[in-house]
Amino acid sequence: MKVTVHQPLCVASGNCGHVAPRVFRNRDANGGFVELLEADPPEGDQDAVREAEYLCPSGTIQVDGHSMPPRSSTP
């Protein structure tokens, strides 16, 4: 698995560091912009990385070259 983040898209929700703390860190306790800690996470962290990718509202997280599209704020 190859993980990248496109920092300019990050809206500092903090979701990624909450669900995958060994791979992502947010810069303060209540969220904050993402810092990628591990670009090649071990298998034991990969489900959490996929969850973080899914929960990221801005499409900042890419896994194996793909990212989820940013979500609309309206239903």
Ligand code: SF4
């Ligand atoms: S989940 Fe996405 S928007 Fe939220 S802090 Fe992580 S990278 Fe940034």
